[in-house]
Amino acid sequence: MLRLDHVSKSFGLGAFGSRSFLAVDDVSLRVAPGEVVSLIGESGSGKSTIGKMILRLLPVSSGSITFQGEDVSTHTGKALKAYYRRVQGVFQDPFSSYNPIFTVDHALDLVRREYLGDLSGQEWRRRLTSVLETVSINAGEVLGKYPHQLSGGQLQRLLIARALMLDLRFLVADEIISMLDASTRIDVLNLLGDLKTRGLGILFITHDLSLGNYISDRTVILRHGAVVEMGATGLVFGNPCHPYTRALLSAVPQLHARWGAAPEQQAPPVPGGSAPGRQAPGTPGATTTAVPPAGLVATVERSRTAPGRRAALVEIEDDHFVAPTGNG
Numbered sequence: 001m002l003r004l005d006h007v008s009k010s011f012g013l014g015a016f017g018s019r020s021f022l023a024v025d026d027v028s029l030r031v032a033p034g035e036v037v038s039l040i041g042e043s044g045s046g047k048s049t050i051g052k053m054i055l056r057l058l059p060v061s062s063g064s065i066t067f068q069g070e071d072v073s074t075h076t077g078k079a080l081k082a083y084y085r086r087v088q089g090v091f092q093d094p095f096s097s098y099n100p101i102f103t104v105d106h107a108l109d110l111v112r113r114e115y116l117g118d119l120s121g122q123e124w125r126r127r128l129t130s131v132l133e134t135v136s137i138n139a140g141e142v143l144g145k146y147p148h149q150l151s152g153g154q155l156q157r158l159l160i161a162r163a164l165m166l167d168l169r170f171l172v173a174d175e176i177i178s179m180l181d182a183s184t185r186i187d188v189l190n191l192l193g194d195l196k197t198r199g200l201g202i203l204f205i206t207h208d209l210s211l212g213n214y215i216s217d218r219t220v221i222l223r224h225g226a227v228v229e230m231g232a233t234g235l236v237f238g239n240p241c242h243p244y245t246r247a248l249l250s251a252v253p254q255l256h257a258r259w260g261a262a263p264e265q266q267a268p269p270v271p272g273g274s275a276p277g278r279q280a281p282g283t284p285g286a287t288t289t290a291v292p293p294a295g296l297v298a299t300v301e302r303s304r305t306a307p308g309r310r311a312a313l314v315e316i317e318d319d320h321f322v323a324p325t326g327n328g
Helices: 047-054 077-086 105-115 121-134 152-164 182-197 209-215 233-238 243-250
Strands: 002-013 019-031 036-040 062-067 087-090 170-174 201-206 218-223 226-232 314-317 320-322
Touching: 002 047, 019 047, 019 062, 019 201, 019 226, 036 047, 036 182, 036 209, 047 087, 047 170, 047 201, 077 087, 077 105, 087 152, 105 152, 121 152, 152 182, 170 182, 182 201, 182 209, 201 209, 209 233, 218 233, 218 243, 226 233, 226 243
Parallel strands: 036 201, 036 218, 087 170, 170 201
Antiparallel strands: 002 019, 002 062, 218 226, 226 320, 314 320
């Protein structure tokens, strides 16, 4: 469905852009229909930058992003509008997505005006009611209300509903529950799970490992803009092999252990360039034609200031890839 191939993004620094900062470093991944892939990393790791490039809010510096076989970077005009019919994003702060001087209906009416103008009033109301029921919202409780009259969870679900009004195939969910309280988070997570069963592909961007573990089929760990570990979620969390992944997991507070008292989880070392196992296919130096089940492939490099030749991820067990530690 959606595929990133060797995607990098650099930003100019200084008054005249004489220096550059590599925010995303040669990332490749795929998301299949009906699959949730969690993109996990600390703040500043490049997660949201990847989401914005998928949504065409930022241009790609190098590499390609394809959706259903089409390079999205070339889309303009009608082609770009057709892309947005199938690919949408929901972001962290639901309140910033609404104009406070309008009722929330305005955000939904924009979709009708831009994409569904051929629907009659009765057809629109029927479609709107159906979609609101999908996200567990009673139309009578939210329509006609201003953003400040609704909770963050209601506003976030309305944004998901707005995306579902279109012919949605892929959703970028960028930290969509980080501003919600605990009781509301599970409702939104379960909604995403329900959408997955309907065939929707979802890139779930988060810094919260527990949320990624709860909802995702596959996990990609990002550090300094590059992938350091990836694979089936059960393998990445059950047998973390990169030092950075283990550091993230060890930082999660435990109910019956003092902070920092939990022993570090042991895992097989992955020395730079000499780890046993197969290299991820599709990368320089790959020695196997085997393809991971979901086709996830990524590479990393040491420098964040200039792209160059990267070391291939190593498959340390079936469907579990790790970057050589000298490169992560």
